[in-house]
Amino acid sequence: MIHKGGCHCGAVKFEVEAPEDLVAELCNCSICSMTSYLHLIVPKNCFRLVAGQEALETYTFNTGVAQHHFCRHCGIKSFYVPRSNPDGISVNVRCLLPETISSIQIRNFDGRNWELNAHELAHLSAEDNKTENPTGVDEVDVSAVDLEEAVVLRTFSHRQEADLAIGYLHSCGIPAIVTGDDCGGLRPELSQSLGVRILVSPDHQAEADRLLEEIPDGLPG
Known part of the structure; x- marks a missing residue:
């Protein structure tokens, strides 16, 4: 139609x-x-x-x-x-x-x-109504991160930095989510004062921390 x-x-x-x-x-x-x-x-x-x-x-x-x-x-x-x-x-x-x-x-x-x-x-x-994964990387089930049990892995001043870190963690198979109080990006200045946080489950904390430490030149946070 x-x-x-x-x-x-x-x-x-x-x-x-x-x-x-x-x-x-x-x-x-x-x-x-x-x-x-x-x-x-x-x-x-x-x-x-x-x-x-x-x-x-x-x-x-x-x-x-x-x-x-x-x-x-x-x-x-x-x-x-x-x-x-x-x-x-x-x-x-x-x-x-x-x-x-x-x-x-x-x-x-x-x-x-x-x-x-x-x-x-x-x-x-998706044109064929099937979700495709063009990166070739297995998709990560972020619902595995229980918000009540999750721990803060990093806090960033800018959401773009957090998104970069999240993308890297997902590419390595680590479920992680971003939370921030910037009104969905409408008030980015709040990120600088309140921070944008990456949350992971306690089971993945050590591995996720190691992965971010190994990123070339590091990530601020």
């Missing part, structure tokens, strides 16, 4: 291929909560921008991976490239015309603990 949608003023128009019965994600992270965004994540080849390329502006924050496109005339973000699915598109279901929608099932997504839950969305943008 081809659904049509766009921004409030009509400058931005798009089409998206998706079932009549939609499954949408309601995220509770800071930016999604503020914009009341309702996600329909699809592969990029299922999305077509019909009009309004020249009307689009882009907002980025934190890691800069997510490309938050919005209409410069009316300010509406009708679609964007999400950090969880950089190979796909997230369409705002609230911006779709209702005529082609039979039903909408809404699933809650805990975006406030993004690092712990992002893997749940990865398959949505």
Whole structure:
């Protein structure tokens, strides 16, 4: 089914291929909560921008991976490239015309603990509906990190540094998550005062600490 949608003023128009019965994600992270965004994540080849390329502006924050496109005339973000699915598109279901929608099932997504839950969305943008692992590295089950028992491995002043360390630990098969009080990246200055923490389970603490110590030139923290 081809659904049509766009921004409030009509400058931005798009089409998206998706079932009549939609499954949408309601995220509770800071930016999604503020914009009341309702996600329909699809592969990029299922999305077509019909009009309004020249009307689009882009907002980025934190890691800069997510490309938050919005209409410069009316300010509406009708679609964007999400950090969880950089190979796909997230369409705002609230911006779709209702005529082609039979039903909408809404699933809650805990975006406030993004690092712990992002893997749940990865398959949505895969063209064959199967999650691929282009790095060739076995995926790490970060749900193995029990937040009640986890220990702080490192504290960083900037989230980018923490993301670098997390990526290295995951590539070595160590489950780890990042926590920080920077309002989902909207207030990065809080990271400098409160810090961004890497958490691991006690069973992995010694090995994770050794791995970070062995990184060339080290990592600040």
